[in-house]
Amino acid sequence: MISPVIKDVILAPGNGSFFYDDQAAIRAGAAQDGFCYLGAPLTAGFTTIRMPSRSLSIGLVLSDDMIVWGDMMNVQYSGAGGREPVFQVDTIEALTKSVVIPRLLSCDVSNFLAACDRVLACHENKRLPLAIEYGVSQALLRAAAQMARTTLAEVICSEYHLPLPDTRVPIYAQSGDSREINVDKMILKSVDVLPHGLINSREKFGPSGERFRDFVKWVVKRTKEIGEPGYHPVLHFDVYGWIGLEIGMQAQKIADFIARVADDVPGYRLHIECPADFGSTEAQLEEYAKIVALLDRRGTEARVVVDEQCNTLGDIQLFAETKAAHLIQIKMPDVGSIADSARAVLVCKENGVGAYIGGSCTETDLSARAAVNIAVATGAEMMLARPGMGVDEGISIVGNEQSRLLSVLDYRRSKNSRRDAGEASA
Template sequence: MQIKDVLLVPGNGAFFYDDQEAIRSGAMQDGFIYVGVPATAGFESIRLPASSLSLGLVLTDDTVVWGDMMSVQYSGAGGRYPLFDTDQISDFTSRVVVPRLLDIDASLYLDACAKVFENRGHKAVPLAIQYGVSQALLRATAHLHRKTMAEIICSEFDLPLPKHKVPIYCQSGDAREINVDKMILKSVDVLPHGLINSRQKFGQGGQTFLDFVKWVTTRTRELGRPGYHPVLHFDVYGWIGQEIGLEPQSIADFICKVADTVPGFTINIESPADFGSTHAQIENYAKIVSILDNRGSSARIVVDERCNTLEDVRLFAEAKATHLVQIKTPDVGSIADTARAVLVCKENGVGAYVGGSCTETDLSAQASVHVSVATQADMMLAKPGMGVDEAYSIVGNEQNRLLAMLNRRRAKNVG
């Protein structure tokens, strides 16, 4: 089954692109914007509206299936690709990718991805393009086989049909208190993110952050239904290392202090420090993991920065340099590589969290759900946006619909 035409349509991401280096360096907020001079290439201001590019594959039966390209909120930081430029991405897609798409069999998913994303003449297909095109190809293959996207992933990777829900993690953005209340009222599995991305939010010696952790647990007990006991997941954007130094022992001591503050809860600490390179990150995160494990701490560290591509995920997992990997879908590239990344984590006994970014779209979020459920990841991000309600609805409803279809398929096969 061939693709007979390709559509490209500029669109919006669900949140904003932010210059992480400028924010770390002390840029102050004024309402919703940040005031100051950008520090990362490509940023005209510290906060920019996120953009996307939709790619539609017109199949020979005239069905059009879509995928969305974009980059992550903190583009150009932590070893990531530069800021998304719609014009440049559209030009590359038209010149290089479209001719390849018109020359493949869309019914063979992994084979199609391999042919379209092949490096030719040292010209790698940008990861944002791989992400959007691989979503569209997955939808095309699912349409042609009259199956769900999850079933295509299961078939291609020789996985059993999934039966269980994947826990959903919500992120709060800056409206932390209101959004925490929303999460608790909705009995979200993993919360709250917290956006601890500045010295003001972390506090001297981390005291402001510790107070916030205690407030979240108190609020959980006040508002939560009987028996509600979420995993607590805080993204500190490297601020433990920024504030108390880059010594693994000191970082591990602080993380244990956080866990001891709220006994009885599992605590995930994402991005405790940025050691400046993938190699240094692996070496030092492995030390932190070892210290926490030897102490029997309930705290787990989660890697984000410096762990971007499938190969990065493999290196961290094999080195046991984290308890949980955030597989940041637009940074990984092809959504088939997100599936591979989950399986690499499982092979190495490391947790797999299919994340992504608030800058994504409804289409990319729904495709991520199918890959997360098919591979039975340990958790997945409610995305896109920072508003909780919309993202939790998009991801949660897609998961519920998918499992209902799979259960029906299973029942028919048994019958």
């Protein structure tokens, strides 16, 4: 029997699939010059407003000489909304070598949750950087799956005592700045949830939100023009706090505006992500709960999605228990360990709140595929197509991983049924 331990660890610097952007500078009106932003950055750690995203891969060499990988990185808008600073490869690599690798060597990977608890324990009374938690936990999950000869999803189901899933999780695609072209791509591919829209500036939101409302109506019009008969996606727009910034930071005004947008597109479920950023988790909890209650009383098809100021598992639990959102984005690199992302979905479900397995365009194909396994195993309400901002790549990576995974799980069920039937007849 092969010992389920790690005998060596290797590191490989790499690239994320988009860029790190200084949200504060963009929100302050930084002008674009082609793909670049002009001016000085405002957020600590940024050397320019837009920086290429980086990653650091960690490979665990197992006793059978198989090597399993996980990828560390941060999200596009690092340092904003209560998030950790922008990713620095050298800093993360040094801490990984000095603290994490010694913990990994000879670690028993057969129990995923126990391995995470041991390897990702606090250092000097502080959590490890969440990027490290994220990448290392991916590798540990793959190690557990390798030892058990199962999928990542089956490891999660086993450790959280969940039934093997048979349900597809709806996929949500994001457009980036190439809104019109990418919306067409999403519609032609019949994406479940679209288009994000990247409404991250006053120019894109428009005076009193009129430009945004026109865009929402255009998306519906375009869906009817080029979509397959019967295609009826969920509409999900991320407005990066601009309803509050432009309309006012009062819950009533924000709810009134969201309701008006819903009235513009009757019959469609409308998700509004980050209608306002109230500056802290506590303030966000209080004000979002008011907005949710106001919309519920109206009976609209609009749902509020929280992102900023709701980062960790503890934050997510607070928002779920307080009903301070209809849907919570579990932004996996910000949550840290993917064990916590799995727990976060279950916390949302226990409290009757929607769980959206999110992430960032800055991620990698490896982290995206791990996310699919978490979403499917836990039965999330939707998951983000990633990495990158090209639409096609993210839909392909996430969609194909889900299709393969569900086919494997269906095969397992069929095989087990045949075996059980044979044993019964014997």
